[in-house]
Amino acid sequence: MQPHTDRYSRQTIFPGIGRAGQTKLAKSTVVIIGCGALGTVSAACLARAGIGRLRIVDRDFIEYHNLQRQILFDEDDVKNQIPKAIAAERHLRRANSSIEIEGVVADVNYRNIERLTAGADVILDGVDNLETRYLINDVSLKHRVPWVYGAAVSSDGLTMNVIPGRTPCIRCLFPVMPASGRVATCDTAGVVSSAPFIIGALQSVEAIKILIGAEDVNRELITIDVWTGAFQRLQIGDSPSPDCPACQGKYEFLEARFGARTTSLCGQNAVQVVVPGDAELSFEELAKRFREIGEVSYNEFMLRVAVDGYEMVLFPDGRAIVKGTNDESVAKGLYAKYVGM
């Protein structure tokens, strides 16, 4: 058997990384938030590349419809109902036993995100909703930890780096979070696996470059459409926007001034999800999307849809009651997946 010191030889031969770069990677900590398609790809890349400490945070279990694109999981994980974070940890330990890998099963929110990202040199985005991304953005700016935004839905993907104080942040570019129900999600618009594969791979190499301190860190917003083959690099400027609240030290998502609120409805086995802002849901539009997913009915006052064994009742102002659970993170997760937030 070859010595394990040979493990990274093919990337240390590459001059951009080299032995010095490899040593830096071994001393680094990366926190991956969300372990779906993007998270499994980036976790696989970074564990194999020898990042010293990898923390993978996710709130979900694995379902068959995840296997189409979430490359770390298999049918046994579905059958055994293993949480994604734990399954990822187990599979990656077999790929690289020489690094520390910690899977954390948790719903990331404003209360715990600072604890979960403590010690990170880079945060990688693998989440399935916008709210958590704005939260990552706040925590990144507050603690001066770079993060790599990535998203993929349908055949489209997007990625950009946020380096606090040196690049625009996500709120510089997108000052306002879109209203719920106005965002395409993988659960309603579908996703072609190549889109998250490419974005997750790009996020990983950006993380590596940031950790090494490479000059070539990407400073543009990259968009891809794997179906049409269109790739674009969009110029976003080289400094934070003076109008951006987050770059001026106002961490409104971290202070929970925005973001969804959930309340368990006592004794009803149901959770209410309230979203900020003045959403005005189009039941007609939503019903069209939901017909692919589950039984749906609506009138002018409410829309009912059966999904994943739960019943979700939506109101025109964006509020929802999720029946069949007392778990607030389950309710919020369903809302993020099917309505979008």
Add this chain to the structure above:
Amino acid sequence: MSVKVQIPLPLRGLAGGLSEVEATGNSVREIIDDLEASYPGVRERLFRGDEELNRFVSIFVGGRDIRLLEGLETAVSEGDVITILPLAAGG
């Protein structure tokens, strides 16, 4: 000026499913007015209240963020490509 506007996934429902449409105007603001005239509802999906600051999307002219140019008053030239890009959610 006639320009090409790239329509992102969440707005295609309003634009008859098209991923790219033609629009006319001399500035980004006029282009959006023209889009609104052809595809009512577009404006409301791009802004909240005070248009200048409360954007749900980034808008690029020729691959450059209008934030770095003249914002909504950024002039457009014949044949320019305007990209409307919302923050995408999936992961």
